[in-house]
Amino acid sequence: MRHAIVAALSLTVAAPAASQQAMWGDELAPLPQLEQLISASSIPVQLSWPAPPLRPAPDSVRALYVNAWAFGGKRFWDLVRLADSTEINSLVIDVKDDTGFLTYRSRVPTAIGIGANGQLRAPDAAQRLAVLHAHGIHPIARIVVAKDPLLARMKPTWAIKDANGGLWHDRLNFAWVDAFNDSVWVYAAQLAEEAVQLGFSEVQFDYVRFPDEPRSKMATARFQSRRPGESVRDGVARNLQLLRERVKPLKVPFTIDVFGMTTYASGDMGIGQIWEDLVSVADVVLPMVYPSHYYGGIYGARHPNSEPYKVVKAALADGQRRSTELGNPTAEIRPYLQAFTLGQPRYTPEHVREQIRAAGDLGIGSYVLWNPRSAYDPRIFTTPTTQLGRKPSGGSGHHVTPELEAVRR
Template identity: 40%
Template structure:
């Protein structure tokens, strides 16, 4: 009896061993090492997963945001005041300058190419890690604004990346600014490297601004070089954004692009490379700058657009929403999140002073058009608290 029991036990153990070996064939298991120091870039420890879905890593929220310059973030009192605004109202996101309109970094970059250009001079945010800690602790969605191709700092230092004139020199716009060449893939890498560094710092989203070709100045003498042959401006911009999203998705961040407000209703690329449907295939979010003050008299049948904020925003957003919805063949396409006007355009010959009613009218126009997110723009970072719902 005892012998029989031992034989049964032995048989059961053999069966379990065989079953375990067979079952484990389809398992992904860690490969352990004797080393106590793990290299985070090593493939020694884990078997690679095939075709991971990076979309699952992205922190998607319904953004209601405001804009902050590097100066504001670097000045503790002003920064704290805006954080209080976020904590006490419906605002849940901030857009922070990372690379500004001059191509300068707002915090010190560790990238050698950026250091070489001198873009780290006079950084305004002395401790970006402390800033990100405040945002995390207050559950604030962080968006890094990167001025893309308008970059006098890198353009002057890296002439091979800059837009050229027909004489072979660096082309400059009417303000004397050089631009990075949107057709040049080395320019792409300079920009996306900065974006990746921002993602590593903790930003949830990368927002590319000035993601277009230059318009101001004598554009007739521009020579974009051999890389532009056979490629349209719209194709170049869309390919850059697709390239940026491909790299940045692996960091788990959302990618957005700012576009002119008229892009929402113009069928072509306005000769700047911004074509709505093309960009909608290349990013997660499109942010049209639908400031009523920026529309000419008579736009959409409105005599004075600055005086009719609801009509201008609603018309722009409704058309854009319909155009993107009509892209039936596209599996993944961008959502719309407009930049709204929270400033008074006193530079206009005839203007309207913007307050709570005008700002809220634009927010309502956005919702009525079917969009669910928005951003407020004020260059001086002085926002109309009375336009915002309290939390």
């Protein structure tokens, strides 16, 4: 059936989906109330469909972040049409976000055991991925690793503990799993394998770090899986190597999201991320160089959020310089750029284009735009897809199969 669906797909989405008028610059994603957890007995990971042929990533990945609700809802069709008509050629889609819940039903035993299937946002994910492949859109799975309150709650032996032996919580009252714990990373690798079998062409790991909390807050954290003499930097480096080895057989790029400040800071900022460590282990490193996240005065910018070109260019130039100084082949730099408003000024398409221009002026043609609501103003993009060489595969018709019509509904 899966191959039949793929074969039947021809080109563009025919009937337009419901219009999306939400303000694309809003900061907060919709977060429905968590559903009742469901439990099921563990079964081996074995999918009922064969993995699709893997396609190489585009030479320049120009992507949008897509949260699970957008992927599973009507906004998906708007995003497909946006990619068809602009330079966008890839979508980064949440498989496991920072709630710990999964987008589609998993057969990974740990996921089943903790109830991670309790809030399915896109149960028809395989069909939607088939749509992306038919349109020549590169689908990337995003898997959050250490910020997983569900896993921490359901497997407390894997979690960061407080001084009293209970679950440690960050300032926003989220529990985290212990990034020293190998099992946390193995679970992420198992989800990655399943995602590739489902149809994703690349896997991107986020929160590959320890919590970014003040020292006073971290002083109350207890890491039961920490090895003697091991620093947080050691823990991240060790488990990134473990994750890389687990992902290698999948023959997809090993990509990681990292703090934007890693290109600037000489230390690990208490989270375990050092630029040189990161670019030496990954195929692609994605520094989140959001201007709103930098302090005043850095890079000569009095108000960094108001100077996106200056901040992004300087931050990425730092990363390029440090990578070059290593003298060995290092990871591709693919920045996350800010397509949301946080503080002043309110971000417009021009603010976003300035960041894309800054990266391009350094020879970096790849990027991912981040908006937590996955709402993007088409005016950000000015170059028609046909001029950039990415065309939908399979002809020029408008045929839509019954299977796709069911997905649309």
